[in-house]
Amino acid sequence: MKARKILTQGIVQGVGFRPYIYRLATDLNLNGYVRNLGNVVEIIIEGENADLFIERLPRELPPIAKIDSIIVEEISENNYTDFKILESGDSYSGVSVIPPDIAICDKCLEEIRNPKDRRFKYPFNACTDCGPRFTVIESVPYDRIRTSMDEFPLCDDCLIEYREPLNRRYHGEAICCGDCGPQMAIYEGQNKIDTNNPIGLGAEKLKEGKILAIKGIGGTHLVVDAYNDEAIKELRNRLNRPNQAFAVMAKDLKSVQNYAELSEKEIETITSNKRPIVILKKNDYYPFPDSLSPGLHNIGVMLPYSPMHYLLFDEGDIDTYVMTSANIPGEPMMIKNEEIIGGVNDYSLVHNRKILNRCDDSVIRFRNNELSFIRRSRGYTPEPYTINYEVNDSKVIALGPELDVTFSIAKDNIAYPSQHIGNTNKPKTLTFLKQALENMQRITKINEFDVIACDMHPHFFTTRMAYELAEKYDAKVLPVQHHHAHSVALANDHGLEEMIVIAADGVGYGSDGTSWGGEILYTNINSFDRLAHLQSQLMPGGDMATKYPARMLASILNDEKLIRKYSKYFKYGETEIKNIFKQLASGINVGKTTSTGRVLDSMAVALEVAHVRTYEGECSMKLESCAYYATNDLEIPFIIEDNALNTTEILKEVVKLYQNGEKKADVARAGQNAVAKGLAELAIRAADKKCIEEIGATGGVFYNEAITDTVKNHIIDNGYEFIQHTNTCAGDGSVSLGQAIIAKKI
Incomplete structure (x- = not known):
């Protein structure tokens, strides 16, 4: 008789995995047991069909179960007389994960709509195939006593379902009914x-x-x-x-x-x-x-x-x-x-x-029929990513940037990105980040850390938090350049060791201390080289030029007479315009940026599409929507000088065409295309120089479908492979993942 010990990792808790094992083992006349051990499920089987069990195990899984690894070991027989589901233990420290919250299944939906069912109109109906997981769990192993459902003892009817291995509610930790559950x-x-x-x-x-x-x-x-x-x-x-x-x-x-x-x-x-x-x-x-x-x-x-x-x-x-x-x-x-x-x-x-x-809620956008996460949260968190490279044995916390923050915890070759956290310069959101980090540590059972990775920006609250955590865990702090982290998250999606990357977004702290956001990088996992970028522009008033992009337009055009045509977009009219040009001349409170986002925002003002940012990305998004309705093909040339795209000349041509009476939507599309083709051409030249065939695109600008399509076509038409995010966020939600991977490689 054959005896095997099997350890499975993946999404194997809270998904009906143990009753599935029970049904499979009894169907094959096997004896032994199955139980949760913290972050892994242990299976002991004895019988002639043990090999057939191992063969069928990954092929017939419950709807939301997922096996990442199976370890099989031959063991001595214990002469079990039946097959049992044992109580959970807590003796294994491997890596696994609790499944995310998922939508109500068809069977549970049918019950709440059936007047004859005892769960008719009950708003918390769930089973092992559906319902909350991540939002109700406190720690692992995933049992009811470690969830918020512990406050709702099961009634007799629910208890019968909970204890019956062949019932779909067997050990469904969120199950309940109107007699015993939440109200x-x-x-x-x-x-x-x-x-x-x-x-x-x-x-x-x-x-x-x-x-x-x-x-x-x-x-x-x-x-x-x-x-x-x-x-x-x-x-x-x-x-x-x-x-x-x-x-x-x-x-x-x-x-x-x-x-x-x-x-x-x-x-x-x-x-x-x-x-x-x-x-x-x-x-x-x-x-x-x-x-x-x-x-x-x-x-x-x-x-x-x-x-x-x-x-x-x-x-x-x-x-x-x-x-x-x-x-x-x-x-x-x-x-x-x-x-x-x-x-x-x-x-x-x-x-x-x-x-x-x-x-x-998670947010997804398809660009040219390719999925991209804008926000990866409910339905996906805390499902981990595999790091597709050889890594060191350090345990890592990566805290992301400042806006649209997620954090990541990494151990071995697994990284656990958090749910969407948000804007950490808000005190309540920073508190949420700290609480969510503690919760993720309990779920993953990772409580000691060697490296705390963060953004290079010295004034981010997440950067300050990194040094606090480093002291707490006696760990070292690893600052990571913003766009390098973006690039590595993208590379990991495709398992690439090196690539040329277009990193285009609103802002990322550059290694030279200025604001980047239109970069061509040679990237490998350990390092990067900035090969080209957009023309560096001055930002009068710093963040004021972000909120009121007419100030940015004034700087880019550097033409006071022309800017007076847009005086209505300046709170104090021509007086403010004069002061802005004095400020630009003096260099007082004037930063530098290569941001693609600032160029697109300025284009929105030039075309009178938008003139103030009331939410993140507003002006660029409205520009994209304006361009969507273009009907005529206009062409705006682009100029590359000293490995930089001349954005001043593009904006001047946008203003000229618009002032000459061309349709706003047509000019918007032409302006976007000029920036996109310019970025693509910079990347092609860099790829040719480095003899690399893959060119990637990352950063929030690549949520813009038209820009993504133009860049993609230009790159492919020139014989290169275009790489984009398919399983991670193009925006800042993937920065912590990139930071974590870099920390695991250095």
């Missing part, structure tokens, strides 16, 4: 409303145009009727978000197809059990008011993912709601009932289950 309540202001149907009442209030806060699985949404212009504007006023597009949640795919264009890949992603927000192009029948997504040609849409979302649509007659994160801009989502009830909303739909790990 919802609705408040008007601070006053609780007595009702047997809080969700139904919430749907009524949304129909009346009210603002409703809904505490969900991993955070809270502010919700209004997406068709109600007045309600949307009132929400904007209360949040002080005058222009940033609101994401929406649609009842079903058919509803989305009424107002947006979807490719097959977009349909596959938006309907997946991860249910991210997907950025879609508006179609010709788009029915919503301009206030929903002002100045943009696209809209962020997601489908329901929790039982309460489905019940909200079932109770009402609106097919699409605004569903935006309940937070002050730059701060983390609200998760505690007292702060939700005291928020800007008219009504609050809350529940009594704690959210242990706040997790915002």
Whole structure:
């Protein structure tokens, strides 16, 4: 008789993996046991079909299980008489992961819609195939006593399901019902409303145009009727978000197809059990008011993912709601009932289950049919990345930059990026970062560190935090250049040892102390070489030139007479313009930048598309949307001098064409194309010099589909391979991953 010990790592906890092993073993007449051991599942089998078990094991997994590694060892027989599922142990320190929160499965959805089922209209229905994981877990092994569900003892009926190995709720740690699980309540202001149907009442209030806060699985949404212009504007006023597009949640795919264009890949992603927000192009029948997504040609849409979302649509007659994160801009989502009830909303739909790990919605955009994460969070975190290189044995914390922050923890060849954290120059968000780091350490069971990686910028709060953590863990601090980290995250996506990279974004602290953002880098994992860049431009007033890009346009054009045509975009008119040129001449409070984002923002002002940034990327995004509607092909030449793209000449030509009466959209597209082709040509020259065939693109500018397409075509047409992010964020959400990989290689 054969006896084997099997250790499996991957997504093997909280996904019905142990009952799957039980069913497979009993089907093959094997004896032994299965149990969780912290971050691994241990399987002992005895019997003639042991080899067949090992062969079938990875082929018949439950829907959300994933095996990253299987270690098989021959052992001596113990003469087990049956096969059992044992209680969890805590004796293994390998690397594994808890699965992310995923959407309600079809079986659970059918139950909440079936009047004869005991979970009819129950908003917390879940099983081992669906529901919350990451947001309810406190530590591993993943058992109910280590989750926020521990406060809700199972009733007799649920306990029977929980203990039956052949039931889909066997050890489903989030399972419950209306008799034993969390409950919802609705408040008007601070006053609780007595009702047997809080969700139904919430749907009524949304129909009346009210603002409703809904505490969900991993955070809270502010919700209004997406068709109600007045309600949307009132929400904007209360949040002080005058222009940033609101994401929406649609009842079903058919509803989305009424107002947006979807490719097959977009349909596959938006309907997946991860249910991210997907950025879609508006179609010709788009029915919503301009206030929903002002100045943009696209809209962020997601489908329901929790039982309460489905019940909200079932109770009402609106097919699409605004569903935006309940937070002050730059701060983390609200998760505690007292702060939700005291928020800007008219009504609050809350529940009594704690959210242990706040997790915002993920956001995805397809560029030329290729997926790119804008925000990797719910549905994906804490699933790890594999580091595709030989690494050292150090344990690493990487803290990312300052905006759109994620952190990463790395051990062996595995890196665990966090959920979206946000803007860490806000005190509450920095506190959230520290709490999320502690939570991730408990889940991964990694509590000792050798290296703390951070951005090179000396004044980032994450940089300061790196030195605090280094003292705590007796670790060394490794500052990493911003765009090098971007590049390495991209290289890891494709397993490349070296490449030429176009790094184009708003800002990244350069190794020369200036602001970079339009760079051509030779990158390998250990180092980088800056080979070319955009023309260095002056920034009068520093960050003021970012918020008010007309100041940046004045600097780039360096023509006071021409800039007076844009005097309405300066708060103090011509007086301010004169002072800006005096400032540029004196060099006082004037920085330097090669940022692509600043060039595109200036182009938006030149074309009178946008003139003030009220949210990150606003002016460049509106420029992209303007260019989307171009009908004529205009050509703006580009000039390369001393390995730098002359952006002043491009902007002068943009202004000239616009002032001569060319259509705004046509000029916008031509201006974008000139910058894109210029960057691509710089990269091609660098690749030719270094004899490298792969050219990559990273940074927030490459969320722009038109720029990405132009760069890609120019590179491919010249015989080089174009590399882009396919599994990581093009923007700053991937910086911590790149930092972690660099720390594991040096």
